[in-house]
Amino acid sequence: xxxxxxxxxxxxxxxxxxxxxxxxxxxxxxxxxxxxxxxxxxxxxxxxxxxxxxxxxxxxxxxxxxxxxxxxxxxxxxxxxxxxxxxxxxxxxxxxxxxxxxxxxxxxxxxxxxxxxxxxxxxxxxxxxxxxxxxxxxxxxxxxxxxxxxxxxxxxxxxxxxxxxxxxxxxxxxxxxxxxxxxxxxxxxxxxxxxxxxxxxxxxxxxxxxxxxxxxxxxxxxxxxxxxxxxxxxxxxxxxxxxxxxxxxxxxxxxxxxxxxxxxxxxxxxxxxxxxxxxxxxxxxxxxxxxxxxxxxxxxxxxxxxxxxxxxxxxxxxxxxxxxxxxxxxxxxxxxxxxxxxxxxxxxxxxxxxxxxxxxxxxxxxxxxxxxxxxxxxxxxxxxxxxxxxxxxxxxxxxxxxxxxxxxxxxxxxxxxxxxxxxxxxxxxxxxxxxxxxxxxxxxxxxxxxxxxxxxxxxxxxxxxxxxxxxxxxxxxxxxxxxxxxxxxxxxxxxxxxxxxxxxxxxxxxxxxxxxxxxxxxxxxxxxxxxxxxx
Numbered sequence: 001x002x003x004x005x006x007x008x009x010x011x012x013x014x015x016x017x018x019x020x021x022x023x024x025x026x027x028x029x030x031x032x033x034x035x036x037x038x039x040x041x042x043x044x045x046x047x048x049x050x051x052x053x054x055x056x057x058x059x060x061x062x063x064x065x066x067x068x069x070x071x072x073x074x075x076x077x078x079x080x081x082x083x084x085x086x087x088x089x090x091x092x093x094x095x096x097x098x099x100x101x102x103x104x105x106x107x108x109x110x111x112x113x114x115x116x117x118x119x120x121x122x123x124x125x126x127x128x129x130x131x132x133x134x135x136x137x138x139x140x141x142x143x144x145x146x147x148x149x150x151x152x153x154x155x156x157x158x159x160x161x162x163x164x165x166x167x168x169x170x171x172x173x174x175x176x177x178x179x180x181x182x183x184x185x186x187x188x189x190x191x192x193x194x195x196x197x198x199x200x201x202x203x204x205x206x207x208x209x210x211x212x213x214x215x216x217x218x219x220x221x222x223x224x225x226x227x228x229x230x231x232x233x234x235x236x237x238x239x240x241x242x243x244x245x246x247x248x249x250x251x252x253x254x255x256x257x258x259x260x261x262x263x264x265x266x267x268x269x270x271x272x273x274x275x276x277x278x279x280x281x282x283x284x285x286x287x288x289x290x291x292x293x294x295x296x297x298x299x300x301x302x303x304x305x306x307x308x309x310x311x312x313x314x315x316x317x318x319x320x321x322x323x324x325x326x327x328x329x330x331x332x333x334x335x336x337x338x339x340x341x342x343x344x345x346x347x348x349x350x351x352x353x354x355x356x357x358x359x360x361x362x363x364x365x366x367x368x369x370x371x372x373x374x375x376x377x378x379x380x381x382x383x384x385x386x387x388x389x390x391x392x393x394x395x396x397x398x399x400x401x402x403x404x405x406x407x408x409x410x411x412x413x414x415x416x417x418x419x420x421x422x423x424x425x426x427x428x429x430x431x432x433x434x435x436x437x438x439x440x441x442x443x444x445x446x447x448x449x450x451x452x453x454x455x456x457x458x459x460x461x462x463x464x465x466x467x468x469x470x471x472x473x474x475x476x477x478x479x480x481x482x483x484x485x486x487x488x489x490x491x492x493x494x495x496x497x498x499x500x501x502x503x504x505x506x507x508x509x510x511x512x513x514x515x516x517x518x519x520x521x522x523x524x525x526x527x528x529x530x531x532x533x534x535x
Contacts, residue, residue: 002248005239007261008286009254017291024294027357037129041142041215041229043084043222044068044124049113056116057135058124061225064135068124070112074141076154077115078103083154084123087219095216097153097184121224131412132317144208144229147240147268148193148201149177151208155186163191173201180205185212207268236264247272251289253279282461282494292497298357305350309343313354319363322351326369337376340369344380352387361393361412368404381406440502441471447506447516452487459509461492468504469495 002022008015011032018026044058047065057065074080079102086092092100106115116122128137144151158177160170173189176198181187193201215229222228239250239261252258258278265273279285286292297304303311305324312323324347326339351366366384371377377400384406385397393411400406444462451457464472472479472493483491499505506514 004248004289005250006285006289006291007250007252007254007257008284008291009252009257014257015286017286017289019289019291022290024291024298025353025356027295028359037230038126039145040227041123041125043219043224043226043228044122044138045224046116046118046120046122049116049118051111051113054112056112058122058138059225060124060126060136060138061227062130062135064130064133066124066126066136066138067134068116068138068140070110070115071108072127072137072139072141073106073115074139075105075108076102077106077140079154080123080140080142084121084219087216088121088222090220095213096182098182100184102154102184123219123228128412143188144211145240146204146208148190148196148204149208150188150190151205151212152186152188153212154184156184157186158189159187160189161191161193164189164194166194169194176201177205182209185209204268236261239264240268247275250276251279251285252276253285255280282492284496287495287497296497298354303350303354305343305346307342307346309347311347311350311354315360319365320360322354322364322366324351324366324368337372340371341373341376341379344368344371344376345383348380348383349387352384352391355388355408355410356391356393359393361410364408364410366406366408368400368406370404377404384408440468440504444468444504448483448491449487451506451514452483452489452491457508457514458489460514461494461507461511462504463494463496463499463507464504465499465501466495466497467501469493 002020004019004022006017006019008017013029013031016026016028016030017024042060044060044066047057047059049056053069054071055067055069058068060066079100082103083092083097083100122140123142124138124140125142126136127139130136142153158174158181160173164170164173173193177187177189180198180202187205211229218226218228250261252261255278258276262273262276265276279288281288284292286295301313303313305311309324309326312325314321314323324344326343347368354360355364368380371380381397381400388395388397391410395408395410398407444464448460448462451460462472480491480493483489496505506516508514
């Protein structure tokens with residue numbers, strides 16, 4: 001099984017795709033304009049305490065106040081509050097907690113109004129990004145994630161991932177971590193730490209301790225609502241969490257991103273640097289690997305299931321609903337139960353894939369085709385669990401009901417990915433009025449002539465729909481060759497499936513988009529120029 005990570009840099013941010021055997025199984029969009037991500041640590045200010053919710057709203061600079069529930073304060077909240085006050089008042093001068101005196105632990109059942117006051121400043125960490133109309137969700141149980149370990153200040157507990165089942169290995173890891181961890185810091189040992197040597201674990205530990213020291217230095221002079229420590233970007237955090245022996249390649253198409261990721265890999269996994277590749281071909285990386293086409297087919301309201309049938313996916317404020325339909329498969333088999341089982345088994349695998357791909361969280365209800373046999377329902381349920389065991393988000397799956405409904409709850413820390421796959425009519429642009437699509441070739445010809453003759457451009461590249469690409473490049477003497485014979489300049493013609501039939505764009509020799517104007521606009525500019533000359 002091959003795993004590839006493809007990263008496409010755009011002006012809006014990085015598009016990240018994880019391919020498994022060339023099939024898209026995860027997609028993320030790390031936007032440049034997003035200043036808040038899971039793991040970021042802020043010096044927040046309590047704006048309002050809500051006794052009815054047993055929570056408070058905290059200002060961290062976001063347009064909506066963040067939500068902090070009493071249950072997310074953590075047992076060591078009094079110690080954290082004392083430490084923050086000491087650091088800001090310059091009474092605490094070192095990042096180490098070795099000589100720090102802990103306060104008593106806080107009751108698990110208590111009232112927010114007793115421990116939080118309006119205007120109080122506290123160190124908070126984002127545990128859920130803003131979703132819909134809600135602001136971020138916060139916790140004061142601070143933690144710092146590394147590749148193999150998670151460092152938890154104000155604790156001395158060492159815990160091991162439940163997915164490490166070997167008792168001998170669990171004890172070995174606990175013993176190793178106890179010998180290298182700083183005093184008054186707890187550690188959570190992640191699943192990927194299984195089988196790792198002490199040198200690798202110690203390197204990861206030192207990296208997290210360095211982050212804690214950076215937090216300490218920033219906090220000393222931090223002002224209310226300042227970001228004290230930022231989590232890694234989505235790309236680097238995915239590398240940190242997913243990089244393992246089964247990775248085959250990591251491909252980026254931006255030289256700047258390539259250098260950034262190379263330095264990060266040299267820091268966390270020098271043996272993996274060879275997997276990183278720079279995609280510098282003219283064809284965009286998502287086009288080259290067939291990801292654009294998969295995105296169009298996988299993010300629509302209706303998704304085809306391999307082997308027959310299809311899914312209809314609807315999103316509401318409270319939950320996600322997935323309806324399984326047999327399509328024309330119902331006409332191919334005589335046994336209704338066998339047909340339902342066959343379609344449901346294929347749909348179960350696709351449902352599990354869609355949850356991970358779209359990062360759907362909260363409550364998900366899947367309406368499978370009715371099956372009379374309890375054994376059949378159990379097979380479908382097991383198929384969903386078998387695929388979802390690779391999902392990093394926490395989830396719970398309830399047994400399928402007699403009506404064929406499967407209920408799933410999945411951890412939601414970010415808004416679900418949503419890609420608009422519907423396109424405006426390429427001929428009317430959504431207006432309902434049709435213009436002659438054949439005129440697009442005349443418009444392209446005029447644009448090419450204007451660029452090559454009037455503006456003396458060279459080395460330009462024309463991006464068009466695949467149908468138009470064939471029109472310009474096929475034939476004994478192609479349209480592309482006729483341009484060369486006419487202007488003595490070569491025009492590259494490239495396919496771009498993201499463009500409509502009547503859309504096109506042109507790049508200069510530096511790869512930058514050339515601003516194009518319609519013939520009417522060009523005529524208007526010409527008239528303006530004539531007026532200026534006359535004046």
